[in-house]
Amino acid sequence: NDLINPKSTLSGSVPVMRTTRHWYLPLDKHEAWLRQWILEDHKEWKTNVYGQCKSWLDLGLQPRAVSRDLDWGVPVPVEGAEGKVLYVWFDAPIGYISNTRELLPDSWEKWWKQEDTKLVHFIGKDNIVFHCIVFPVMLKAEGSYILPENVPANEFLNLEGDKISTSRNWAVWLHEYLEEFPGKQDVLRYVLTANAPETKDNDFTWKDFQARNNNELVAVLGNFVNRALVLTQKYFDNRVPAAGELTDYDRETLAAVEKVKASVEQLLETFHFRDAQREAMNLARIGNKYLADTEPWKTAKTDMKRTATILHVALQITANLSIVCEPFLPFSAERLRSFLQTEKLPWEQLGRFDLLKEGHRLGTAELLFEKIEDAVIEQQVQKLLDTRKTNEANEYRAKPVKEMIPFDTFEKLDIRVGTVLECEKVPKADKLLRFLIDDGLEKRTILSGIAAYYPNPQELVGRQICFIANLEPRKLRGILSEGMILSAENSDGTLALISPTKEVIPGSPVV
Known part of the structure; x- marks a missing residue:
């Protein structure tokens, strides 16, 4: 009863009120x-x-x-x-x-x-x-069933500012992703978790995907792991060096690492996965700060015992990373264990500093993550833009027919076919092309705002086009335009010149 003139958009039918019975x-x-x-x-x-x-x-x-x-x-x-x-x-x-x-x-x-x-x-x-x-x-x-303990509902995740829709192909398809980003399963897992719409709608964009990979996985986690392993390989023959006397700063760092376990556990238990992953990544940030502050590449010149202690601490942090990253980056955690030459370590050992024994031989150090270049992201963005263009074309509906006019009004229009003799851009006018037309009587000049759709206007020379011959001439950019060239507007707003399917004599009327 509250609806105003309701009717079906599919059939045009009007709803009928009926009495019914429900439970x-x-x-x-x-x-x-x-x-x-x-x-x-x-x-x-x-x-x-x-x-x-x-x-x-x-x-x-x-x-x-x-x-x-x-x-x-x-x-x-x-x-x-x-x-x-x-x-x-x-x-x-x-x-x-x-x-x-x-x-x-x-x-x-x-x-x-x-x-x-x-x-x-x-x-x-x-x-x-x-x-x-x-x-x-x-x-x-x-009466006999238990009730849910928690209902951690997420909000909606959009894609490049638009609602994800498989029917419209507006999605990142997993099989395509795995083919186009081989070995990068964890990058997608990481970005989706970091961008999870836990309490409000969020947006997945390829630029953010690239930024999180390059600025976080590569620059933070991958950078720390690589530095710890490469420096150990350089100074200690790829074996875990002995830990000497710890400084106050060493102990502060180890204490900070120990706190990560409880924090991540609490966040996982309360289903705050985004914050839990951020806290896990903080372990790599702690490691990076520790190396930057202790500078083992400098101490190696004067104090190898101190250098050994620094890298021993860094390697223990690396081993802890192989544990804390497992829920979020399982494939990367497995690779990290291969770098360390260790079996999978149980979660209960997270926060310990005897995970790698003195003298343990490490594996070959490789990059844990690799930078994603702009060209790769541009390709993905273009794929979505192409999809949007296809969707717009599929969803296109012609504009409503304009108000009816008497036939004699139409007869007043003199539409003819002309042959293009010259075509060039009008100086200092981005949209205008100047056409010189053979109209079968005398040559005439017509300006048309279609330059954006024909970037090489000289290619139009020799083509036949349709134009209105009896429009009152008017000046544009100081040039007298003697008519109007007819174009069709596509669903995406682009314009295309209207031409006869067969060549006709210049000046032939359109009837």
């Missing part, structure tokens, strides 16, 4: 415990999730219809509901349980009913209400 989930009867469970017991939930739930609760929950009048879907399994199907977001969560039961017929209940099970919903923001309010009410009403 409802009485959310209002569950509002009290939901308020306690969400607003008081789960204040640690992400702000976007907590805030959306709070807004629903503050407005007051209403019974929600869980049946639909559709010819597809799961039938409502109650008497008198013939012809009704379940609302998709009432039915879909039940599928989580039935899928578990199908996969684990003998043990499925422990995943959904045991108190020591931790149930977490990883979803998008458009499904927050269903997983925080509707589904928990269903579980609570049944």
